[in-house]
Amino acid sequence: MLKELKSDRTLSQNLMLASSTAFVAGMTNVAGVIAFLTFTSNVTGHVATLARHVVERNFHEILIFFVWLFAFFFGAFVASFLIWSFQRRSRYVAHAAPVVLEIILMVPIAVYGHQFYKETDTEREIIIGAMLFCMGLQNSLASTISGGLIKTSHLSGLFTDLGSELAEWLHPHTEKTEVLRNKLYIRFTILGFYFFGGLVGAYLFNLYDFMIFYLIPLVLLTIIAYDLLPLLRYRLTRPGSRNTQ
Template sequence: MLRQPKEKRTLKHNLMLASSSAFVAGATDVCGLLAFLAFTSNITGHVANLAKNIVNQNYHSIILFSVWLSMFLAGAFVTKFIVKSLQHISYYKAHSVPVILEIGVLIFVAVYGNHFYDETQQEREIVISAMIFAMGLQNSLVSNVSGGLIKSTHLTGLFTDLGSELADWMHPRTTDRAEVRRKIYVRVTILAFFILGGFIGGYFFDEYEFKVFYFVPVILLTIIYYDLLPLIARKIYQIVYPTKTDNSSLKN
């Protein structure tokens, strides 16, 4: 899911990345809403709240919403900077480092929420900032990997793209319906798994609260290990069935 550049990605790669990342985004967003009454994967509402508080001259809220917007921006910036810095070495390393960083942030949320969180306003604001930063990391990564096709953390743009692509698919003058259909599959997958992640995350948050954030990184780990499995299998095969060249070199 992370090794292939955008021009070599197949529909399977995009569907797997879309489903796993959208599930994480949906679970994180709903858990954030239940825990803090704040959205953590969608910053559109925070922009509206920032404007409202500027009008009302509520300076604490102005600073708060500015920080939250900056955290999403910072997450996107960090991902792109890491990818640019490492992609000449390895596409896999360039794309896996932001995922590892996101896993670290979500584990921080799990540990802090389970062992240290006292439900103070300041703690609430800090934990929300961390979750928004994680979603900025993720949204920038999947967008970069897929060439802008996948944006997993918010659905406003998704519905816009899906509506346009449905129009293209149904229009008699469209020449490449197969390509449009592949894009529609990706959009519907994002929507379905965002809802599924939100449902499952919300259900288990009611039962286990912040312990849910120990589970969410497991989904992200599957993204990392999916690309490692063929390499591991090849290494094992080479050990079990060494080539003649390897055997002769061992004798020498």
């Protein structure tokens, strides 16, 4: 799921990456809305709110929203920087590094939210910033390794691409190519799993509060483990290994 670049990726690899990251983004966004009354998987709405605060001269809010926007941007920057830094050593390591960093950040968010969160404005602002950084990491990673095909932290661009590609598919004068069909599969997968993640996030947050944030690192671990399990199986079953003697 992580070790191949755009030119070498199969449809199943793209579908698995799209579904898992869209599920995480949907869950994160809905949980953020319920817990903090703000979006935590994208910055589109934050730009509009920032403009309102600028007009109203709410200087503290202006600073906070600038920090949140920068957090998402910096997450994307860090993901790409990590990929370029480890690319020569191992493509898998390069692509797994942003996911590992996202897990490292999401676990403390879950622990702090579940055990220590007192609902103060400062706590809320810091946690939202950390979650936006994580979504910037994830969105940049998925976009980079899929050649821009997979972006799962927001749906505005998705609906634009889906509308354009669906019109092309349904138009009587266009060719129904496999590439176009696969793109539609991926778009609908992202949409479906983002919505499904949102449903799961809302349902579980109402039951277990911040404990649902423990689920997000587990889903991210499956992304990392997908490429490791075949290698581990091979090493355990290859001729000469202890398990085959």
